[in-house]
Amino acid sequence: MPDFPVDAETIARAKGDVRRRLLAARRALTEAERAGSATAIQACVVATIRAAAAITDDTSSPWPTGPRVSTAGQTGTDAHRAPIGDPPHRPRPLVVAAYVPMPGEPGGTDLPHVLRAALPAGSRLLLPVLLPDNDLDWAEYTGTVRPGRLGLREPDSPRLGVDAVAAADLVLVPALAIDNRGIRLGRGGGSYDRALARLDPARTIALLHDGELLPEVPAAAHDRPVGAVVTPSGGLRPTEWTK
Ligand SMILES: Nc1nc2c(c(=O)[nH]1)N(C=O)[C@@H](CNc1ccc(C(=O)N[C@@H](CCC(=O)O)C(=O)O)cc1)CN2
Ligand SMILES: Nc1ncnc2c1ncn2[C@@H]1O[C@H](COP(=O)(O)OP(=O)(O)OP(=O)(O)O)[C@@H](O)[C@H]1O
Secondary structure: OOOOOOOHHHHHHHHHHHHHHHHHHHHOOOHHHHHHHHHHHHHHHHHHHHHHHHOOOOOOOOOOOOOOOOOOOOOHHHHHHOOOOOOOOOOOOOEEEOOOOOOOOOOOOOHHHHHHHHOOOOOEEEEEEEOOOOOEEEEEOOOOEEEOHHHOEEEOOOEOOOOHHHHOOEEEEEOOEEEOOOEEEOOOOOHHHHHHOOOOHHHEEEEOOOOOEEOOOOOOOOOOEOOEEEEOOOEEEEOHHHO
């Protein structure tokens, strides 16, 4: 952000200009470029989910072992009764919030399907439902989506409320661009401005095509940073905010 005051109207106009440029660049992507971007982003997101699910601590471990017994110093016939090593790895269930990419958006239109297949048993995948005031409600993805407003596809399962997203371990966020501070440029409805205000920024990851991570985007007072970005060529990278 410039270090002098800029009025809201000037910022909104500057956002509009950058938005138009980025949307035009997305429209110009070929089918092959879109598919290549989606494949790389999905691979990175799936790896990120697997890593998050593998992180357990003693209190949250679902493994029913009881106190660990040290084998050190054991002698004689009891030695073979010692624990047989670490329990097999069991990934922890996660709550992940994502979105249904529209054609040309990063992540590919089958992103929810791919995420659902990658999540450990017992996990939940939440998707946004656009409310009349452009705030976001959330509902669980159970395998189907139906057409919504503005060309969106949305889950048809019961609504969970605008605060349901706060329970998510990871939140994948759509964006037209992100800057080095993590400031996000969206489609202009203010939907994710409101959702991000309910979230721990460290759990938010924006998905971008190459070229959409910019040095700076116009920022207003209500803009909240995301914690990381995924791009096809750069993989997962934290934004400056989390470093
Ligand atoms: N995939 C996806 N879902 C999302 C968002 C998003 O950016 N991407 N949103 C992010 O906040 C919210 C929806 N906000 C939106 C705001 C504007 C347009 C829009 O202008 N769409 C068309 C016009 C379609 C029509 O009018 O029929 C366009 O791109 O031209 C779409 C979604 C919630 N869900
Ligand atoms: N917390 C909020 N409550 C209500 N309106 C908001 C809130 N935050 C932002 N807005 C309004 O939403 C409008 C669009 O904001 P902005 O241009 O930052 O959207 P965006 O982040 O690009 O859009 P989106 O999040 O839908 O992708 C602005 O007029 C802004 O005042």
